[in-house]
Amino acid sequence: MSPLVFLVVAALTVVAALTVVLHRNPVHSALGLVATMCLLAVLFLGLDAQLIGFLQVIVYAGAIVVLFLFVIMLLNLEREPRGLGPSVVVGAATTGAAGLAVLIVRGLTGGAPPADTTVEADFGGVAAVAERLFTAYLLPFELTSLLLLVAVVGAVAIAKRRPS
Amino acid sequence: MVTAVPWLRWIVLVPAAGFLFQVTAGRRWRGAVAVVGPGVVLAALALAVAAARQLDALGPGAALVDRCYTWLDAGGFRADAALRFDALAMVMTLVVTGVGFLIHVYSLGYMHDDPDFARFFAYLNLFVTAMLILVLADDLALLFVGWEGVGLCSYLLIGFWYAKEENAIAGKKAFLVNRVGDAGFLLGLFLLARTTGTLAVDGIAAHLPALRAATLGGWPVPLLAALCLLAGATGKSAQLPLYVWLPDAMAGPTPVSALIHAATMVTAGVYMMARLHALFALAPAALAAVAAIGAATAFFAATIAFAQTDIKKVLAYSTISQLGYMFLGVGVGAAGAAIFHVVTHAFFKALLFLGAGSVIHALGGEQDMRRMGGLRQKLPLTFSTMAVATLAIAGVPPFAGFFSKDAILWAALGGAHPAPAAALLGYVTAGMTAFYMGRLLFLTFFGTCRAAPEAQHHVHEAPATMALPLVVLAVLSAVGGFLPVPRVLEPVLGNAGPEAPLGLDVLGAALGLGGLALAWVFYVAQPELPARARAALGGVATLVAEKFRVDELYDRLVVGPIFALAGLAARGIDPLIDGLATSPAVLTRATSSTWRRLQTGNVQHYAFSFLAGALALVGWYVLRR
Amino acid sequence: MTGTTPLSWYLVLSALLFAIGTVGVLVRRNLIVIFMAIELLLNAVNLTFVAFARARGAVDGQVIVFFVITVAAAEAAVGLAIILALFRLRGTTNADEVATLRW
Numbered sequence: 001m002s003p004l005v006f007l008v009v010a011a012l013t014v015v016a017a018l019t020v021v022l023h024r025n026p027v028h029s030a031l032g033l034v035a036t037m038c039l040l041a042v043l044f045l046g047l048d049a050q051l052i053g054f055l056q057v058i059v060y061a062g063a064i065v066v067l068f069l070f071v072i073m074l075l076n077l078e079r080e081p082r083g084l085g086p087s088v089v090v091g092a093a094t095t096g097a098a099g100l101a102v103l104i105v106r107g108l109t110g111g112a113p114p115a116d117t118t119v120e121a122d123f124g125g126v127a128a129v130a131e132r133l134f135t136a137y138l139l140p141f142e143l144t145s146l147l148l149l150v151a152v153v154g155a156v157a158i159a160k161r162r163p164s
Numbered sequence: 165m166v167t168a169v170p171w172l173r174w175i176v177l178v179p180a181a182g183f184l185f186q187v188t189a190g191r192r193w194r195g196a197v198a199v200v201g202p203g204v205v206l207a208a209l210a211l212a213v214a215a216a217r218q219l220d221a222l223g224p225g226a227a228l229v230d231r232c233y234t235w236l237d238a239g240g241f242r243a244d245a246a247l248r249f250d251a252l253a254m255v256m257t258l259v260v261t262g263v264g265f266l267i268h269v270y271s272l273g274y275m276h277d278d279p280d281f282a283r284f285f286a287y288l289n290l291f292v293t294a295m296l297i298l299v300l301a302d303d304l305a306l307l308f309v310g311w312e313g314v315g316l317c318s319y320l321l322i323g324f325w326y327a328k329e330e331n332a333i334a335g336k337k338a339f340l341v342n343r344v345g346d347a348g349f350l351l352g353l354f355l356l357a358r359t360t361g362t363l364a365v366d367g368i369a370a371h372l373p374a375l376r377a378a379t380l381g382g383w384p385v386p387l388l389a390a391l392c393l394l395a396g397a398t399g400k401s402a403q404l405p406l407y408v409w410l411p412d413a414m415a416g417p418t419p420v421s422a423l424i425h426a427a428t429m430v431t432a433g434v435y436m437m438a439r440l441h442a443l444f445a446l447a448p449a450a451l452a453a454v455a456a457i458g459a460a461t462a463f464f465a466a467t468i469a470f471a472q473t474d475i476k477k478v479l480a481y482s483t484i485s486q487l488g489y490m491f492l493g494v495g496v497g498a499a500g501a502a503i504f505h506v507v508t509h510a511f512f513k514a515l516l517f518l519g520a521g522s523v524i525h526a527l528g529g530e531q532d533m534r535r536m537g538g539l540r541q542k543l544p545l546t547f548s549t550m551a552v553a554t555l556a557i558a559g560v561p562p563f564a565g566f567f568s569k570d571a572i573l574w575a576a577l578g579g580a581h582p583a584p585a586a587a588l589l590g591y592v593t594a595g596m597t598a599f600y601m602g603r604l605l606f607l608t609f610f611g612t613c614r615a616a617p618e619a620q621h622h623v624h625e626a627p628a629t630m631a632l633p634l635v636v637l638a639v640l641s642a643v644g645g646f647l648p649v650p651r652v653l654e655p656v657l658g659n660a661g662p663e664a665p666l667g668l669d670v671l672g673a674a675l676g677l678g679g680l681a682l683a684w685v686f687y688v689a690q691p692e693l694p695a696r697a698r699a700a701l702g703g704v705a706t707l708v709a710e711k712f713r714v715d716e717l718y719d720r721l722v723v724g725p726i727f728a729l730a731g732l733a734a735r736g737i738d739p740l741i742d743g744l745a746t747s748p749a750v751l752t753r754a755t756s757s758t759w760r761r762l763q764t765g766n767v768q769h770y771a772f773s774f775l776a777g778a779l780a781l782v783g784w785y786v787l788r789r
Numbered sequence: 790m791t792g793t794t795p796l797s798w799y800l801v802l803s804a805l806l807f808a809i810g811t812v813g814v815l816v817r818r819n820l821i822v823i824f825m826a827i828e829l830l831l832n833a834v835n836l837t838f839v840a841f842a843r844a845r846g847a848v849d850g851q852v853i854v855f856f857v858i859t860v861a862a863a864e865a866a867v868g869l870a871i872i873l874a875l876f877r878l879r880g881t882t883n884a885d886e887v888a889t890l891r892w
Contacts, residue, residue: 001794002796003794005796006798006799009854010798010802012799013802013806014802014805014806014809016811017806017809018809018830020809020813020822020825020826020829021809021810021812021813021822021826021829025821026819026821028820029822030824030825033825033828035828035888036806036829036832037832040832040835040836043799043836043839044836044839047799047839047840047842047843048843049839049842049843049851051851051853051855052835052839052851052855055855055858056835056858057839059858059862060832060858060861060862061822061860062583063862064828064861064862067865067866067869068821068824068825068865068869071821071869071872071873072821074873075821075872075873075876075882076818077819077821077882089768089815089816090812090816090820092772092815093772093775093811093812093815093816094812096772096775096776096779096811096815097775097808097809097811097812097815098808098810099779099783100775100778100779100782100804100807100811101804101805101807101808102804103779103782103783103787104787104800104803104807105797105800105801105804106786107782107785107786108800108804108837109796109797109800118846122833123816123843123846123848124842124848124851125823128848129848129852129855130809131848132849132851132852133847133852133855136849136852137852137856139847140856144859147859147860147863148859148862149862150863151834151862151863151864151866151867152866154866154867154870155866155867155869155870156870158829158867158870158873158874159869159870159873159874161877162874316823342817760892761892762892763890763891763892764888764891764892765887765888765889765890765892766884766885766888766892767823767888768814768815768816768823768884771814771815772815775811775815
């Protein structure tokens with residue numbers, strides 16, 4: 001994607017992320033999260049990751065954030081009087097996070113930039129991902145299905161209302 | 165010549181078995197204790213008599229030996245657990261078991277109502293065992309075992325009625341003062357072992373030439389060793405300056421005072437020096453020291469006895485004084501005469517103590533002579549036996565004390581190592597002895613009875629178990645002087661020397677009778693005289709009455725500083741060591757109480773540490789290149 | 790290389806999102822919002838993976854993102870169930886008020 005488009009999308013993503021973190025109404029934070037997901041999906045599409053992009057929207061924005069909203073409604077959470085912790089904590093956290101970000105960028109961009117790669121048209125499509133998924137990553141795939149089963153059972157067991 | 169006799173050990177083992185019996189089964193079988201207690205001592209006496217007869221059959225200079233087992237064998241030094249029954253050991257053993265048996269019988273009556281009856285006989289049996297080990301030991305190391313054993317029993321028996329704190333303190337005092345002497349004793353033993361390589365009696369005898377020539381740091385070894393051993397004897401036999409424990413030891417039951425602190429244990433020092441007389445003979449300076457200490461102590465103790473009002477304390481100082489005579493005998497080379505005096509002294513001093521016990525028992529516990537008097541008619545047997553003993557100790561012929569005391573004083577004048585000054589002191593003390601013993605007799609049995617009315621009401625003569633030993637000892641005190649003890653001991657202790665000239669005999673007898681007569685004047689004929697004499701002497705009388713304040717002096721010089729040092733250690737060093745020991749715990753608690761505050765329970769705080777860790781790791785990884 | 794936007798730009802964005810998510814986890818008091826910030830962290834990582842996948846021409850990066858999404862779903866389910874149970878017990882979702890497992 002062209003750099004200009006990228007910059008616009010990137011700016012919007014940062015704003016959405018800040019909304020998640022800074023807004024005092026949890027529902028607004030959830031909406032911010034949805035926005036972040038969708039904007040990231042756009043970025044994924046720009047990176048020739050079509051399957052992943054759609055999965056991002058369907059699973060993340062469509063299921064997970066909805067789950068968040070369900071819980072917020074269930075607990076009837078309200079706008080918090082003061083959302084953030086003490087300013088010392090805020091200052092320390094910001095400094096630390098910023099430092100971490102700098103280090104990460106340093107670390108990841110240290111080497112020579114990779115050569116300009118061209119990919120086939122099918123790159124990032126269902127067939128390509130599936131081919132990798134069911135051959136080299138078959139075991140993790142099966143384990144993940146087991147994980148999902150465990151999560152379902154666990155969530156139900158934990159959240160069940162105890163007979164009083 | 166030396167003969168091996170394997171059954172000698174039973175002389176020691178039978179009383180030991182008695183002790184074990186008392187300790188285990190005695191508490192429930194009081195009747196059995198009454199039989200076993202004196203019985204084992206009687207058995208030991210019988211065995212001793214049998215051994216004496218066998219020894220006699222072997223002729224003069226013989227010895228029966230029983231090597232039980234090898235005790236120590238390390239690096240060239242060897243000590244056997246072996247017993248030797250020669251003339252000297254025979255005399256001592258017969259005295260210990262004989263007089264011991266009589267005192268055991270006496271105790272049946274005296275301790276009859278005491279709830280700790282079995283414990284008493286257990287300690288008595290243990291004492292007899294240890295004392296027999298002491299006198300029968302063929303090796304100085306084994307002798308020291310007996311030495312310490314009798315010291316232990318003395319402590320146990322002085323503090324027998326430990327519920328009363330002063331009794332326990334007296335026991336401690338005896339033990340600690342003895343310890344001072346024992347330190348000297350051990351140094352002497354070490355010196356001997358180092359020079360001769362052995363502590364066996366015959367071994368040392370064989371090494372005498374080597375000992376004569378040996379020196380240590382410029383000083384001759386025999387002199388050093390003898391002085392060290394003298395220190396030990398001074399402690400055990402209560403001579404200057406280590407006599408202070410004996411008067412306090414009167415806190416124990418009277419049979420204990422009779423057996424341990426008159427007849428047997430306190431003579432152990434004399435016995436030890438007699439056993440090693442050949443070593444002492446190599447160091448005339450040491451002998452002179454022995455004689456000087458003996459004479460000085462004899463005189464000093466006699467002066468204190470003048471003013472004592474407790475009947476047992478008078479006898480205690482009398483014992484110290486008579487022990488001084490024995491030391492004098494050893495110091496002038498007349499060890500045979502000294503042992504002779506040990507024997508006669510055992511008879512009459514034990515009798516005096518037992519008689520005093522009878523008086524105390526009759527008066528329901530009264531020991532102050534100012535509250536006695538006029539008991540002659542009410543306690544006839546006690547009186548007559550104690551009168552015999554008084555005559556004996558005063559040195560009136562033909563009673564026992566006359567012969568032994570005269571032998572010592574004659575040797576001091578004209579024997580192997582004469583000491584005329586000591587002899588003079590000895591004669592003066594003889595007169596003093598007669599005086600204060602007469603005082604004791606007259607205050608207790610003559611005049612009007614000054615006891616409390618209810619005590620007078622209950623006065624009764626001693627029961628048979630207490631009376632019989634009194635009679636036997638009275639007979640021995642009367643005729644014991646005719647026992648040929650010095651002659652019997654000649655093979656071991658050397659020539660007894662010529663008989664004393666008649667003039668000195670008369671002098672001795674005169675001093676004895678004169679002293680008694682003077683006491684009669686002061687305490688029967690003109691009872692107001694003592695008070696006038698006290699007034700005339702003023703301050704001196706007070707000083708004497710307070711036993712020259714020696715205990716107070718020791719308190720300030722020795723006991724005080726030691727307590728201060730102990731206090732210093734307790735307050736200064738102990739907390740330091742405790743601190744070191746508890747420091748791991750304190751440190752752990754301090755650090756953990758700081759570190760555990762990390763566990764705040766707040767998840768976000770934990771997340772913070774995640775961040776910190778991530779920063780550190782990533783930072784290190786990234787900035788490395 | 791993707792069009793004309795360099796790889797490093799994607800990485801910078803991803804780091805930025807990660808930082809924002811970190812701050813959110815550390816600073817917010819509401820447990821649910823903290824959870825959302827965690828999802829933000831995961832998404833930042835997803836972006837990194839996809840960017841590298843395209844840059845290297847290997848689909849494996851996208852397969853990993855596939856798994857990340859799945860696991861995030863499972864984790865969200867269980868985590869929210871826990872928050873629910875906690876709310877029933879304590880009546881609050883304030884992180885400061887559920888700090889009882891402490892020294």
